[in-house]
Amino acid sequence: MSPMDATAEFEQHRRFLRGLAYRMLASVAEAEDAVQDCWLRWRDVAHDDIASPRAFLAQTVTRLCLDRLTSAQMRREQYVGVWLPEPWIDDPDTAQAGADEALAMAQNLEIAFLLVLQRLTPAERAVFLLNEVFDWDFDAIAQVLDKSPAACRQLASRAKRQLAQASASAVGQADTPIRQRRLSPTRDAAQATRIASAFARALQLGDVQALADTLAQDVVFMADGGGKVNSVPYPLQGADKVAKVLTGFARLWQQAVGLVQPAWINAMPGAVFHGPDGQVIQTLTLDISEEGLVSGVYVMRNPDKLQHVLAAVITARGDQAA
Incomplete structure (x- = not known):
């Protein structure tokens, strides 16, 4: 294989590798x-000695992620306040991918899912993602992780049990398959957009009741400042409480924000907030339940986790305008 062919082969798998690495690490920068x-x-x-380039690349990036997760866990233990995954600005090129790949890239990017995923060991996380999200069989996964297929099945079973328990505690439906718990952005994008518009309208007007009407009763609000900027240091829960807090924040945001730009973030509707100088100062992402209510509101304010957002938004706008 010539160097040019090797480069072309790698580029065919870049989206898959980036999506796998992000789900493993919950960090765009570390995934890159x-x-x-x-x-x-x-x-x-x-x-020429590699029978399956995709399997080799998956094995390589998975092992690189497993190595990184050890140091990431140490940093997490010292993290100040609420920890959230880095925002993933949805790739406009997804629509140009094949149907199966596009669906796989969109699945299980929601922040709520990534938070639950943190409960798994690194090996459980790798097996679950490869099997459940990317539809790899256990023989292929065994080659990636250098384990037996039986061991991989056992890891997958443990992962599913833990995720089911975590999801049941959050939504009260232990018998619902993990991948069916959240609104599918590919299937219900129009509905999600309508809900987000109603949320934004109520927030802009400062209408606490109208905002509460868009929220699930057990809605969760989480904000990540990383100890570097002001943010609520603990999660808030409940429609009335979250609505009141958000309308209060909205008044403060209006004073500090120069531009609010709608965006799809982690396969859900959200917004990028720019300061007067154009720099990104925060993102807001909504998690929307199958019942058509906002079940999660996630605000990223940690500047270290926003460094990639401006470039991603500019790229998305340029591609969509082309």
Whole structure:
């Protein structure tokens, strides 16, 4: 395989690798680093000796992620306040991918799901993602993790039990398959947009009751400032409480924000808030239940986790305008 062919082969799998790494690490920056390190290893191997480039690349990026998760866990233990995944600005190129790949890329990006995923061990997380999200069989996963298919099945079973228990405590439906719990952005994007518009309208007007009407009774509000900027240091729950807090914040945001830009973030409707100088100062993402209510409101204010957002938004706007 020539260097040009090797580059082209890698680019065919970049979206898949980036999506896998992000779900493993919940960090766009670290996912990009893992994919770049994967590329460097791919560039230097004897390509003709590799039977399945996709399996080799998946194995490489998964192992790179597993290595990173050890240090990430240590940082998490020292994190100040609420921890949230880095915002994933949805890729406008997704629509150009094949139908199966596009669906896989959109599934299980919701912040609520990524938070639940943190309960799994790194190996459980890898097996669950490869099997449930990307539809890999256990023989293929066994090669990626250098384990037996039986061991991978056991890891998957443990992961599903833990996720089912976590989801049941959140939504009270232990018998519902994990992948069916959240609104599908590919199937219900129009409905999600309508709900988000009603939420934004009530927030802009400062109408506490109208805002509460868009929220599930057990809605959760979480804000991540990383100890670097002001934010609520603990989760809030309940429609009335969250509506009152949000309308109060909205008045403060109007004074500090120069532009609010709608965006799809983690496969759900949200917004990017820019300061007067154009820099991104926060993102807001909604999680929307199958009942058509906002079940989660997530605000990212940690500047370290917003560094990639401006470039991603500019890219999305440019591609959509082209």
